[in-house]
Amino acid sequence: MASHGPRGAALAIHGGGPTAVLNASLAGAVLEARGRRAISRFLGVRFGVVGLLKEDFIDLGAQPVELLEAISWTPGSALGSCRRGVDEADYPLLLDILARRQVRFVFFMGGNGTMCAADRLAEAARAAGYELRVIGIPKTIDNDLDRTDHAPGYGSAARFVACAVRDIGGDLWSLRERVTVVETMGRNTGWLVAASALARHREDDPPHLIYLPEHPVSADRIAGDVERVYARLGYCVVAVCEGQRDEDGEPFGADAFAPDGFDRRLSANLGHTLARGLERRLKLRARSEKPGLLGRSSSLFISAADHDEAMRCGRAAVQAALAGVSGMMITLVREPGPDYRCSTGLTELRSVAGRERRFPRQWIAAKGSDVTPEFLAWVAPLAGEVPPRPRLQGC
Amino acid sequence: MASHGPRGAALAIHGGGPTAVLNASLAGAVLEARGRRAISRFLGVRFGVVGLLKEDFIDLGAQPVELLEAISWTPGSALGSCRRGVDEADYPLLLDILARRQVRFVFFMGGNGTMCAADRLAEAARAAGYELRVIGIPKTIDNDLDRTDHAPGYGSAARFVACAVRDIGGDLWSLRERVTVVETMGRNTGWLVAASALARHREDDPPHLIYLPEHPVSADRIAGDVERVYARLGYCVVAVCEGQRDEDGEPFGADAFAPDGFDRRLSANLGHTLARGLERRLKLRARSEKPGLLGRSSSLFISAADHDEAMRCGRAAVQAALAGVSGMMITLVREPGPDYRCSTGLTELRSVAGRERRFPRQWIAAKGSDVTPEFLAWVAPLAGEVPPRPRLQGC
Incomplete structure (x- = not known):
């Protein structure tokens, strides 16, 4: 794509919790930007919006290609991120910083x-008459982003x-002695816990029960x-996620002893x-397992398809910006046909900002728990390799 | 080694919780036994002593070699195991079963x-005048077995x-927002939590604090x-293990609400x-992570050295039995020299039965927490690959 716009610096910034392939999107964007005449330099913001307000930058353009490759296979946020949002009063400050750096x-x-913050920054720039191209690159382990087939980060999780x-x-099969509750991540949506169904290869393989927060369920x-x-x-x-609700809509296991001021x-x-x-209730031994943050932080579980798509989303963002696009988020568009393939697309930032995509009702099995075969067919290519455990003959 | 003893069936049985390489020891024993004239058949007991008393067997000799190879890289117990011990009254029953099957x-x-049960079975056979060769193959993730440099299962864990x-x-580095307690396995000994020190590659890398149950510590x-x-x-x-004790020797976090009859x-x-x-206490956000059973059940974390040693212990057990040895457990013996190498050895079953090897005092750092460089040098070859996470330049 030819560049028709201004020449200036590019800037990459991470927001919210990391995923296994967030750095693949970063590497994709930086690699795509190399050698592009319109991009004079590529700044990376350390630790999200907090770092941007402090002008805490590193030079992404100067990173060796081999390091970017290695970083792309490293979960977490190599730049650092933060959970702080952008306040109304921050936008003029941010624009001032960007203008001084000719970003x-x-x-x-x-x-x-x-994506909400990105949209408002794009709007603030327009209002101020400052030429700025803002592109969102999706990332979430929860898969709760709207307007995209799925988001990078979900497949690996x-x-x-x-x-x-x-x-x-x-x-647990080896000892057959108890009930085990495996708690997965997923605060409000069932996308992740639903993927536990990929563990089954034979009849009676675990998980034996899967609950989804979109369908509240009683302890009884x-x-x-x-x-x-x-x-x-x-x-x-x-299998149950951390956000499962009971029949009154209350989260199971909310800690009654949490100190004041904490959620x-x-x-x-x-x-x-x-x-x-x-x-x-059952007078049986029962324990819980909570693999927790390892679910987004171990490189050994990265899905090859997820890594590839994350990288392509980063590349597509740079291509779109250079082509004159602004105020849009990159999406993944599943192509029709028997073999799985996604291309990238674009959607307006405001179409995803602040929206949460819940697990579809039609993919919850009729009994109100567990998932349908249609969901399994949809999710399998995203997760990639989950081979069966071999078993001895006769066992 | 030539065989000088009786011809008969061999039998393999698992006891207690699985490890990542327990099946490698099983595969090693079965592969070593193939083609040996003294071994007429190789029975596998399903689900430990409970299965033995029920004569619940499979034919290990008939398993394809490729399946045994695949099983060797599969954590868990492919036979099934149990936690039930052997009661005094069981030994005559067990001998009767073994004799009927010509084991x-x-x-x-x-x-x-x-190993305690193995020792007493060997003794019961001797007392009954039944020729039986009993060999123990060590396995534990906790590394609490005595008389061996370390036990298969520990390196992978x-x-x-x-x-x-x-x-x-x-x-957590990416967000730098809170205190996180990572709870590892290890009920009574600090071997596993101590290995968390291998995560450090640069100054200030996590874990920042490591506590060991051999050194009780106050909440203050x-x-x-x-x-x-x-x-x-x-x-x-x-980093802290599930068995950490406070200054009164009480376990931190014992559940006051556990129902009666439960430990x-x-x-x-x-x-x-x-x-x-x-x-x-600190008015800071703090959370916990407990990766749990995944620590012994994920094939992706198997240590190559651990797998090799587990397999060799299985092979050595068959070799020893055919050479006339009984009442002994296979050990790993670290050879002197600059490069890590272990050979296998033998120790009497009763020298390890019921004994627990604790983390050595001289490997706890002077401040009473954390470990010494000597421990790190000792453990590194057992765990194998724990490479550093790459970092962007300037981050």
Whole structure:
């Protein structure tokens, strides 16, 4: 694509929690920008908006290609990120900083909160008559971003959840002695816990039960389900996400002892609380497993498709900015056909800003828990390799 | 080695919790036994002693070599295991079962409890005048077996702990917003939590604090340590094992709400309880991470050295039994010299039965927490690959 716009610096900034492939998007953007005449230099902001306000920059253009390749396979945020949003009063300050550095291209990598800030910065620049091209690059492990088939970061997190449930389930099969609640990430949506179904390769493979926060469920219902599985198999693996709600819409396991000023939902301890409750009700041994942050931070679980798409989203963002686009987020568009393939597209930042995409009702199985085969077919290529565990003949 | 003893069936049995390479020992034994004239068939016991009493066997000799290879890289217990011990009244029953099946070689794979049962079975056979060769193959993630340099299973679990703390630490570095307690496995000994030190490659890399159960520590001491690290770095990663004791020798986080009849220590929730306590004391955000069973159940974290040694222990057990040895456990013997190498040796089953090897005092750093460089040099070759995370220049 030819460049028709201004020449100036580019800037990359991360917002919110990291994913396994956030750095792949960063590397993709930096590699795509190399040798482009319109981009005079490529600044990286350390630690998100907080760092931008402090003008805490590094030179991304000067990073060796091999290092960028290695960084792309390293989970986390290599720049550093932050959870602080952008206040109304920040926008003039930010524009001033960008203008002083002659920044003409800004790449925001983040979720729906970050896209909101990106949209408003683009608007502030327009209002101030400062020529600025702002592009959003999606990232989320939760897959709650709207207007894209899925978001980079989700595939690897889905692969982790599936592998973790398969492996923990295999360990528990060996001893067949108890009920185990595996708590996955996913605060409000069921995308991640749903992916645990990829762990199943044979009948009665774990997970035996999967609950989704889009379908609140009572402790009684869970206890009844567990009791039936346990009676049949002698053990039971339950997959549930940290955001599962009970029939009153309250989060299971919210910590009643959280100190004042802290969000009790953040301090929830769902798996442990649920396992304790199952022990009391069913008089069975029950424990919980919570693989936690490892689900987005271990390079060993990166999905090859996710890495490739994250990198392509970074490249597409630079291409779009140089082609004159602004105020848009890169999307992934699944192409029709028997083989999985995604191309990149564009959507307005405001079409995703502040919106949360929940797990679709039609992919929840009829009984109100577990997922449909259609979801499995949709998610399998995103997660990639989740092979079955080999078993001895006769076992 | 030539065989001088009786011809008969061999039998393999697992005891206690699985490791990442327990199946490698099984595969090693079965592969070594192939084509040996003295071994008429190779039975595998499903689900440990419980299965043996029920005569629940599979034919290990009939398993394809490629399947055994694949199984060797699969964590868990491919046979199934159990936690039940052997009662006094069981031994005559077991001998009767073995005699009816003409079993002359028994391979017990387990920890110190399993070695105790193996020893007593060997004794019962001697007393009954039944010719039986009983060999123990060590396995434990905790590394608490005596008389061996280390036990198969520990190296992979150590690698997991180091990788998990490195990766979770890298994720937390990106946001630098809180204190995180990473709870590792290890009920009574500090071997596993100590291995978290392998995560460090640069100054100030996580873990910033490591506590060992061999050195009880007060909540005040931990809070003071955390406060100092946080003031300097803006975040703090604490590594602590599930068995850490406070200054009164009580486990941190034992669950006061555990129902009657359950071991409160088993239901401990140490990381969560400690994080809550740090929040209250320090008025900082604190959370916990507990990677849990994944630490022994994910094939991606298997240490190559551990896999090789586990397999060699299985082979050595068959060689020893065919050479006429009984009542012994295979050991790993570290050879002197600059390069790491272990050969296998033998020790009497009763020398390890029921004994627990604790983390040596001289490898705890002078301040009473953290480990010495000597321990790091000792553990590094066992864990194998724990490479540093690449970082952008200027970050």
